[in-house]
Amino acid sequence: VKADALRGHLDVLVLAALRGAPAHGYAVIEELRQRSSGAFELAEGTVYPVLHRLEAEGLLTSAWSVVSGRRRRIYRLTRRGGSVLGAREAEWRQFAAAVEAVLA
Amino acid sequence: MSYLDELAKELTRVGIRGRLRSRIVAEAADHLADSDVVSFGEARTIAQRFADELATAQSRRAALAAFAALAVAGVGFAGAWLLVAPAGGWPDVFSAEVVGLGVAASLGMLVCPQVAFAAGLLTLLCAWRLRRLAAAPAAEVSLLLRRTRTALGFGVAAMLSLALYALEFRAELAGWYTLAVAIGGVALTVPLAAVAATVRRTARLRTVVPGEAGSVFDDLPVELPRRPWVLCLGVAAATAVASLVAGGADEGPRNAVVEGALVVVCFAALGRRLGLRGP
Numbered sequence: 001v002k003a004d005a006l007r008g009h010l011d012v013l014v015l016a017a018l019r020g021a022p023a024h025g026y027a028v029i030e031e032l033r034q035r036s037s038g039a040f041e042l043a044e045g046t047v048y049p050v051l052h053r054l055e056a057e058g059l060l061t062s063a064w065s066v067v068s069g070r071r072r073r074i075y076r077l078t079r080r081g082g083s084v085l086g087a088r089e090a091e092w093r094q095f096a097a098a099v100e101a102v103l104a
Numbered sequence: 105m106s107y108l109d110e111l112a113k114e115l116t117r118v119g120i121r122g123r124l125r126s127r128i129v130a131e132a133a134d135h136l137a138d139s140d141v142v143s144f145g146e147a148r149t150i151a152q153r154f155a156d157e158l159a160t161a162q163s164r165r166a167a168l169a170a171f172a173a174l175a176v177a178g179v180g181f182a183g184a185w186l187l188v189a190p191a192g193g194w195p196d197v198f199s200a201e202v203v204g205l206g207v208a209a210s211l212g213m214l215v216c217p218q219v220a221f222a223a224g225l226l227t228l229l230c231a232w233r234l235r236r237l238a239a240a241p242a243a244e245v246s247l248l249l250r251r252t253r254t255a256l257g258f259g260v261a262a263m264l265s266l267a268l269y270a271l272e273f274r275a276e277l278a279g280w281y282t283l284a285v286a287i288g289g290v291a292l293t294v295p296l297a298a299v300a301a302t303v304r305r306t307a308r309l310r311t312v313v314p315g316e317a318g319s320v321f322d323d324l325p326v327e328l329p330r331r332p333w334v335l336c337l338g339v340a341a342a343t344a345v346a347s348l349v350a351g352g353a354d355e356g357p358r359n360a361v362v363e364g365a366l367v368v369v370c371f372a373a374l375g376r377r378l379g380l381r382g383p
Contacts, residue, residue, distance in 0.1 A: 011238060026135050043145025048131060049153040053238065056161040073131050 212265025
């Protein structure tokens with residue numbers, strides 16, 4: 001899946017990657033890579049502007065933390081981020097089901 | 105030049121400086137300890153993406169903050185307006201300490217709050233329309249910031265007009281009123297000035313997302329014919345009718361003419377700046 005096709009969906013993917021536990025940027029990218037079986041072709045650095053924007057919108061919070069002796073910025077889903085994720089997830093499932101029905 | 109130096113330089117180029125730039129570079133350095141620069145992406149592309157996405161998010165937030173600050177100032181302004189009667193009643197406009205300043209303050213109190221409210225409302229509508237965009241076109245961000253600046257500018261002018269009014273007519277108004285309004289008028293400009301500083305910082309971000317700015321017809325929740333002057337005359341007529349009804353038989357007709365004309369004059373003067381009409 002090319003980066004251009006992903007752009008409109010990156011928010012929900014990043015929020016979903018952080019649903020389980022707080023994580024740093026690299027771990028978010030790894031999570032996306034693993035869960036998509038490497039299907040997403042995006043420059044790793046492009047995830048950081050998304051993380052910063054979601055934080056500016058109040059959907060994530062972040063703080064520096066020392067992980068295995070390294071100082072890393074850890075991102076965490078806020079309550080509002082969780083509810084936005086839920087709403088976008090429902091929209092996506094409805095959309096995907098409609099496309100699936102047309103293609104069937 | 106190392107990749108991180110290049111990233112820092114590119115961030116500066118797109119208007120990201122200070123602590124935010126340091127944080128981005130530190131996060132990139134941490135990431136690159138596990139990965140490589142090719143996978144991370146070109147410094148120029150990453151920096152530009154930061155500017156595009158942060159400009160959109162920050163301009164939206166500034167728009168909402170501006171509307172909230174204007175709402176607080178509006179409550180204060182309305183309170184001061186209502187308290188004129190118990191403080192001695194509306195003085196004759198030519199009884200000011202300095203007549204020119206008294207007239208200017210009176211006009212400012214009439215015009216500025218209404219323009220601030222209209223621009224603030226347009227700002228809110230535009231921010232709402234852009235709420236789902238990760239990176240809005242540069243022209244949209246520019247329009248949103250222009251509307252926000254206009255709303256804040258007229259909001260500050262309204263509060264300063266109020267303070268000036270209380271000082272200029274202090275001989276005819278109660279002392280407590282003059283003191284409360286002068287202090288309150290200046291104090292309520294502080295939140296407006298704080299939001300203006302955020303707008304200024306956001307305006308430094310250089311976005312390059314292509315696309316045109318929407319118009320007021322895209323912002324409105326109802327579909328209307330795209331004829332700006334017809335919309336203006338419709339709003340002027342509605343405002344005049346409301347003023348006529350509210351003003352009663354004595355002041356209604358005069359107020360209706362003044363308010364209706366004010367809408368048309370402001371539309372002509374600020375329409376392009378606020379994205380209400382084309383060039």
